[in-house]
Amino acid sequence: MKYRRQALRRLEAPEQLDEAVRLAGVPTWLTAVALTLAVVFAAGWSTTTEVRRVVEAAGVLIHSGGVSPLDAVEGGQVMEVWGALNHRVAKGTPLYSLRSADQRIVIVNAPWDAYVVTWMISEGQLLQPGTRIADMERLDSPDDNLQAVVYVAASSAPLLRPGNQVEVIAESVPSTIFGNLRGTVATVGAFPETEESLRAFLGSGADVRRLLAGGSVIRVAVPLEPDPDSPTGLKWSKQSPPFQLNSVSAVTASFTVAVEHPIDWLLKR
Structure with a gap:
């Protein structure tokens, strides 16, 4: 009965709403350490990261010489074409031959060491002087x-x-x-x-x-x-x-x- 009377008194007592509730807090020194570490880390990252x-x-x-155009020096009909795209040719290598108006066979040689980038003629084609024959990527030196x-x-x-x-x-x-x-x-x-x-x-x-x-x-x-x-x-x-x-x-x-x-x-x- 003793415990029952105590329980009844507590139920009848008014609630103590004006008392402050004490919460478990973080120690001030721990907060300071955490902030210091964060600042040190940020400073180190900002100064060392690249x-x-x-x-x-x-x-x-x-x-280095780029691409140079090769034009026909004289006109005539193309007989044979020896140059091939993306192939290296040495200076003096025959590129094509043509039959001139006076029926001569003319062989045209490469004027430079070069790669043939674009080839613009075909066998049987009639050429006029100044017609574009090819674009050639020049090699101006052996170590180019x-x-x-x-x-x-x-x-x-x-x-x-x-x-x-x-x-x-x-x-x-x-x-x-x-x-x-x-x-x-x-x-x-x-x-x-x-x-x-x-x-x-x-x-x-x-x-x-x-x-x-x-x-x-x-x-x-x-x-x-x-x-x-x-x-x-x-x-x-x-x-x-x-x-x-x-x-x-x-x-x-x-x-x-x-x-x-x-x-x-x-x-x-």
Whole structure:
């Protein structure tokens, strides 16, 4: 009965709503330590983490001399054609023969060491002097290796400097298997390119609309790391493809224009 009377008294007593409820709190020193660790971690991350600023642009793999047109010097009917697309020919190699108006057989030889990029004649065709015969990618020296010539948006070109590192993806080579090419900016053009100047360097068959799709562009020359043991003559980040690259192969280049730390953004450096 004793316990029953105590329980009844508690039920009859008014609720003590004015008493403050004490909650278990976090010690002040623990909160301070947590905040300090967070600040130290953020400061370390912002000063040590590297963020690369990258500019991307389209271009081609080509030799330094670019593509030059070959025109007929005299007229006549084409008899034989020996030149083949994307094949290297040495200076003096016969390209085609024709029968002139006076019935002479004239053999026309290659004026340069070059690759035949575009061939524009066929056997039996009648030629007039000045007719375009071919576009030829010239090789002006024995060590004239392929380089990337890239056309960067004019608004981004001022960010580039000779010595900037470049990664180049060749569109005709699977990068998941063979990787990418690497190079360094050698020159940055001083004036915007036009459709005419692009065709003068890349040849009449080049898809210059792709290069001008984003507006005004500046030409940037990027020599690539060589590899004499590779069929391409270039060093690949994974393994070398077992084939040569066609002349004027399309590429996409990524230029590293700056390496920054997050703290630079805060300080606006």
